[in-house]
Amino acid sequence: MPALVFDCDGVLADTERYGHLPAFNRTFEEFGLPVRWSDSDYAEKLKVGGGKERMKTLLTPDFIAEAGLPTEPGALDEQVARWHRRKTEIYQAIIAGGAIPPRPGVRRVAAEADAAGWTLAVASTSAEPSVRSVLELAAGPELAARFSVFAGDIVPRKKPAPDIYEYAVDHLGLDPAAVVVIEDSRNGLRAALDAGLGCAVTTSAYTRQEDFTGALLVVSSLGDPGPEETTTEVLSDPLGADPRPFVRLADLAFLLTGAPRPH
Template sequence: MPGLIFDCDGVLADTERDGHLPAFNQTFEEFGLPVRWSDAEYAEKLKVGGGKERMRTLLTPDFVAAAGLPTDQEALDEQVARWHRRKTEIYTGIIRDGDIPPRPGVRRVAEEAHEAGWTLAVASTSAEPSVRSVLELAMGPELTAGFSVFAGDVVQRKKPAPDIYAFAVDRLSLDPEHAVVIEDSRNGLLAALGAGLTCAVTTSAYTGEEDFTGASLVVTSLGDPAPREVPARVLSDPLGARPGRWVVLADLAALLTASAGPASRTD
């Protein structure tokens, strides 16, 4: 049976600018840290997979001294873990407030996949509580129950390493040739491709200018007919899927067929 694996942030909801960034900055303020990330600075931080990993980029000798942080590595790791736990609490509160809407089409396509018997999952480098809060926001509690969630530190290496997707495919007993990933970033695309998976991209707030070479389809969103029609604008369609005004499950299934076609030829 095929599988459909969603990334979380930027795919289920466009959470980075209005969710993660303010949560990081509020955390820094609460802990008295001498840093506030601007929008442009955070766009650069997104090249680093994982929230704790982004926080660790701060830990230059000058920053550690200015913030009065311990220099012992174990104590410093514990401090970062404290920051990240608090940041996760703040972030999940933002999501619960409901101010960040799901991205167009994600629930519609997931419902199609569920009804067709596809395996559903989310694979993300974000903390699991954060991922589950966004998943329920996007899918609702009933559909969420049909998802497997792979998140946070379940693997050591974060995207663009393929580990999270390789782990998910193994745990789900999926054939990589029969699984589609929906991503929004180059790091996520590289992770999916590295695990041997077909990847469609829906660009998000920070990723529209990234290089998506290797993606089987790149669109502005999956699109939705209702309640407010949001068309999916195709940015790249190397396999000739030719989706309509919104991407449907049949389009994603066609990507699997087209991806497998050339590899299976013997002439």
């Protein structure tokens, strides 16, 4: 059977700007670190996969000295791990507060895929507790329980490396030709493509201007029908799927055929 594999941040909910960024900055404040990331700073940090990895970009000799951090690599790693654990706690509290809405169409398309017998999964480089919090927000607890979750440090390399997708495909015994990945970033797209998987992109707050060459479909969102209708803006559609006014499971299934769609 086919499989639908979602990235988490930016795909299930627009969590980067309104969840991760404030959680990083509150963590820095709590630990007395001499840094606060602006919106533009964080847009650059998103080019680095993984929260701990983003934190480690701070660790220049000058920063280590100014913050009074240990210089021994193992002790530094332990310090970053403490920061990241606290950041994850703060982030989960933000998600639980309900201030960040799910992205349009995620629950609808996932429910349709589940009803059709598709395998559902999330593959993310974020910490697993964070991913599960966002998944429950986006899909609801009952549907979220139908997902397999692959996240955090279960693979050695983060996106854009394909490791997390290769791990998910192998663990679930999937046929790569029957998998559709939903991503929102160039790094995520590269990871999916290098794992041999077809990928559709729903652009998010920080990614709309990125290069999505190789994607089977690029849209503003999956969209949803009324009463609060969100229509899909099609940004790239090389196969002619024409998923309007919003993306349906049939449109994603069509992407697996790899052939232009008749009209």
